[in-house]
Amino acid sequence: MSVRGCVSVLCLVLTLPLLAAAQARPFPGPDLQQIYQRLLPQIEKIPAFDHHAHPGYADDPDVDAMAAPPNASEALRTRDDNPELAAAAKALFGYPYNDLSPEHAKWLLNKKNELKRQLAGTAYFDSILDKINIESSVANRAMMPDYLDAKRFPWVFFADAFMWPFNNERETARNPDEGVYIPLQEKMLHRWMQQENVSKLPASFADYLKFISQTLEENSKRGGIAMKFEVAYFRPTTFSDPTRAQAEELYGRYVSSGTPTENEYRTFQDFMFRYLVQEGGRLHLPVHIHTAVGIGDYFNLSSSNIMNLESVLRDPRYASTTFVMIHAGYPLEREAIWLAAMKNVYLDTSFGELAQYPSAFEETLKMFLETFPDKITFGTDCFPYNQVLGAEESYWLGAQSSRMALAAALAEMISEGEISEARALELAHAYLHDTAVKLYGGRVH
Ligand SMILES: [Zn+2]
Numbered sequence: 001m002s003v004r005g006c007v008s009v010l011c012l013v014l015t016l017p018l019l020a021a022a023q024a025r026p027f028p029g030p031d032l033q034q035i036y037q038r039l040l041p042q043i044e045k046i047p048a049f050d051h052h053a054h055p056g057y058a059d060d061p062d063v064d065a066m067a068a069p070p071n072a073s074e075a076l077r078t079r080d081d082n083p084e085l086a087a088a089a090k091a092l093f094g095y096p097y098n099d100l101s102p103e104h105a106k107w108l109l110n111k112k113n114e115l116k117r118q119l120a121g122t123a124y125f126d127s128i129l130d131k132i133n134i135e136s137s138v139a140n141r142a143m144m145p146d147y148l149d150a151k152r153f154p155w156v157f158f159a160d161a162f163m164w165p166f167n168n169e170r171e172t173a174r175n176p177d178e179g180v181y182i183p184l185q186e187k188m189l190h191r192w193m194q195q196e197n198v199s200k201l202p203a204s205f206a207d208y209l210k211f212i213s214q215t216l217e218e219n220s221k222r223g224g225i226a227m228k229f230e231v232a233y234f235r236p237t238t239f240s241d242p243t244r245a246q247a248e249e250l251y252g253r254y255v256s257s258g259t260p261t262e263n264e265y266r267t268f269q270d271f272m273f274r275y276l277v278q279e280g281g282r283l284h285l286p287v288h289i290h291t292a293v294g295i296g297d298y299f300n301l302s303s304s305n306i307m308n309l310e311s312v313l314r315d316p317r318y319a320s321t322t323f324v325m326i327h328a329g330y331p332l333e334r335e336a337i338w339l340a341a342m343k344n345v346y347l348d349t350s351f352g353e354l355a356q357y358p359s360a361f362e363e364t365l366k367m368f369l370e371t372f373p374d375k376i377t378f379g380t381d382c383f384p385y386n387q388v389l390g391a392e393e394s395y396w397l398g399a400q401s402s403r404m405a406l407a408a409a410l411a412e413m414i415s416e417g418e419i420s421e422a423r424a425l426e427l428a429h430a431y432l433h434d435t436a437v438k439l440y441g442g443r444v445h
Pocket of ligand 1: 381
């Protein structure tokens with residue numbers, strides 16, 4: 001054996017214990033609970049940026065651009081008899097009961113009304129964020145109300161309505177859910193027209209595109225930081241690639257009369273979607289897309305599969321558009337995370353932490369953290385379900401669940417020898433705050 005060979009062998013022998021220590025194990029060690037207990041309070045201290053939420057009062061029609069369909073089925077945890085909601089009311093308002101029976105719920109309603117009187121203007125919702133340690137929360141809403149502080153609630157507006165400018169009778173009649181949704185899209189389009197002083201849809205397609213771009217620019221000036229699509233509720237998310245001439249011909253034919261066939265309408269919408277995505281790049285307005293199961297029993301999972309969007313996300317023409325996959329494709333997260341391989345694609349984990357209990361959400365988060373930890377962002381998807389179960393309680397449940405699941409996922413990664421504790425805290429800051437904030441070039445904090 002040469003001297004050199006000896007040295008190599010020696011080297012190997014000396015470094016073996018180190019290598020063994022760095023080798024990840026398939027099971028956590030007995031230190032798992034201790035690490036979790038150590039991490040959780042540190043994670044609770046990180047001021048969060050909530051990347052997807054619908055803050056507002058239950059009687060405010062502008063909380064969303066659509067509404068819940070009648071009699072929709074709810075998964076176990078999102079039903080209003082979830083006992084965790086009493087825990088939320090206790091933590092936020094000192095609620096003295098363990099259930100939300102109508103009689104007890106009156107106490108909560110009175111307490112909230114009293115606080116709203118004390119904390120006038122924007123102070124009430126600011127105080128809710130303070131209690132949950134959320135620094136800022138996206139307000140994905142039809143319009144912004146004067147009771148939300150624009151500095152802490154940056155606006156994400158809806159862009160779907162531009163895709164439904166024609167006669168929508170067939171679209172509306174498809175099923176009872178569309179009967180609720182499509183008329184609200186028509187209403188939204190009319191509100192954008194009012195905002196831009198457009199009394200009727202332009203006769204020429206060029207002018208229609210100009211009206212859309214103007215609306216986007218105006219919304220950006222009014223504080224809008226991104227545009228959101230919930231198109232999966234209204235049609236399949238498979239987008240073909242028609243030419244402008246095709247869309248122009250259809251616009252000219254149907255803008256003032258007649259009803260396009262389903263195929264014609266889809267072709268027109270496919271062009272419009274791609275136009276809006278491109279404008280998102282030009283105007284530095286990231287594009288948020290709902291990618292998950294949706295409310296309503298007619299929501300079609302297979303036609304809204306997140307992977308349908310792959311042809312758009314991996315298209316180099318849209319490299320300057322930032323995409324945020326809202327709800328991370330749930331329940332198809334395992335595929336979804338690989339879309340974040342694209343430099344301009346991010347996943348928002350909101351709703352996953354409400355639809356699942358922390359023990360299940362923790363597994364999702366761990367898988368994300370082990371794949372593209374710098375491409376995932378925290379969100380609650382809070383929503384004012386009713387007067388008792390408000391945005392306040394869903395903010396709390398979403399934030400608490402996410403922080404617990406995050407601490408658990410990172411504790412496992414540490415205990416299994418994947419990362420150090422210092423690295424785990426860096427990843428926690430990135431997920432809860434830094435990664436999302438960086439997408440908006442200084443417009444949010
Ligand atoms: Zn949402």
